[in-house]
Amino acid sequence: KELTVDLGERSYPIYIGEGILQQIGELFAKHGIGKGSPLLIVTDSHVAEHHLGDVVSRLEEAGYTTTSYTVSAGEKSKSLSVLEDVVSAALQAGLDRKSTVVALGGGVVGDLAGFVAASYMRGIRFVQIPTTILAHDSSVGGKVAVNHPLAKNIIGAFHQPELVLYDTATLRTLPDREVKAGLSEMIKHGLIWDAEFTAWLEENAQKLVSLDQEALQYGLYFGCKVKSIVVSQDEKENGLRAILNLGHTIGHALEAVSGYNKLLHGEAISIGMVGAAKLAIRLGHPEHIYTVTKRILQAFGLPVSVPADLDTDAIMNAMMHDKKFSEGNMIYIIPTEIGKVEINKNVSAAWVREVVEQLKQEV
Ligand code: NAD
Numbered sequence: 001k002e003l004t005v006d007l008g009e010r011s012y013p014i015y016i017g018e019g020i021l022q023q024i025g026e027l028f029a030k031h032g033i034g035k036g037s038p039l040l041i042v043t044d045s046h047v048a049e050h051h052l053g054d055v056v057s058r059l060e061e062a063g064y065t066t067t068s069y070t071v072s073a074g075e076k077s078k079s080l081s082v083l084e085d086v087v088s089a090a091l092q093a094g095l096d097r098k099s100t101v102v103a104l105g106g107g108v109v110g111d112l113a114g115f116v117a118a119s120y121m122r123g124i125r126f127v128q129i130p131t132t133i134l135a136h137d138s139s140v141g142g143k144v145a146v147n148h149p150l151a152k153n154i155i156g157a158f159h160q161p162e163l164v165l166y167d168t169a170t171l172r173t174l175p176d177r178e179v180k181a182g183l184s185e186m187i188k189h190g191l192i193w194d195a196e197f198t199a200w201l202e203e204n205a206q207k208l209v210s211l212d213q214e215a216l217q218y219g220l221y222f223g224c225k226v227k228s229i230v231v232s233q234d235e236k237e238n239g240l241r242a243i244l245n246l247g248h249t250i251g252h253a254l255e256a257v258s259g260y261n262k263l264l265h266g267e268a269i270s271i272g273m274v275g276a277a278k279l280a281i282r283l284g285h286p287e288h289i290y291t292v293t294k295r296i297l298q299a300f301g302l303p304v305s306v307p308a309d310l311d312t313d314a315i316m317n318a319m320m321h322d323k324k325f326s327e328g329n330m331i332y333i334i335p336t337e338i339g340k341v342e343i344n345k346n347v348s349a350a351w352v353r354e355v356v357e358q359l360k361q362e363v
């Protein structure tokens, strides 16, 4: 399956398929990745173990000069000090203005390597090879960043890739919990944009969780498509793009309060989406928004309740510090029916607190 992210001059294709990496050499050449300058492949320790050798040997066979740099797996690698290490590797490998950085991995590697590509010599080319389901989200839209100890994703840029190669065979080595967490963002893409796709997701929950290749390809295709439509209409995040934050206000707060080590991002936004659905009911939208949202997430084995040991005050404080907040009321992405959301700027903090409390009792 092939899909174009439509951004005028910065448009780029996403190839999705089982075994697509077998054609990596041809696809690179087809999309203008030259053989005269070295490539730098950035990956992490888990992905390197399973998939790096294959990518390197295919690129070398196709006539590319490659150097690889493997960072430790985990969010900690999205830091300025690791960025400096990757740039050192780029300099040692002799990367020049015509070189390309290849991100082989999940969102961590994509964000880090993408920011290297955005900043090295004021910007060089970049290819994404996503190896997680969550990365269907992070590989579309061109946001790249590293973290600062005081704030996530605060040092970054917009830098679009030349090309995205999504080989669904690489997902077979992904831990089950990461699979489900990634599917949570896919469900989000259904809930904000398309009722039919959302119904398809629910019907195919078992297939998706067990990595049925056909279902996975369709789900990733549609998820990327929704993200790309939203991003094409609002590349630099002035308005519409906010709808991608469904479930993220509560979700980010839960991640922050639990110290970023208890809940995966997709798990936190799963709980957040149930919260948004509860707020929707409170705002007078139909009850089934809540029952359907919860039923789908549970069909995927995703969590729907706030861990009881997380302090409600701490969660509320974390939300106040989040940027989606103005003048005593909170800006919330609220589902108005399945497949549709609104940006609501008048959600009272008191209602949110009530919902957080209720989410601790959720079963
Ligand atoms: P990740 O990159 O850390 O991957 C999750 C885990 O799975 C890691 O331990 C990794 O080593 C392992 N892994 C990855 N692929 C594997 C494979 N095929 N086989 C075995 N193990 C594998 O996390 P993620 O969930 O992919 O991405 C999260 C990051 O993405 C966060 O930093 C988040 O901020 C970022 N993000 C960015 C955007 C964006 O628009 N740029 C959007 C959403 C999320």
Ligand code: ZN
Residues within 6 Å of the ligand: 137, 185, 248, 265, 269
């Ligand atoms: Zn997210």
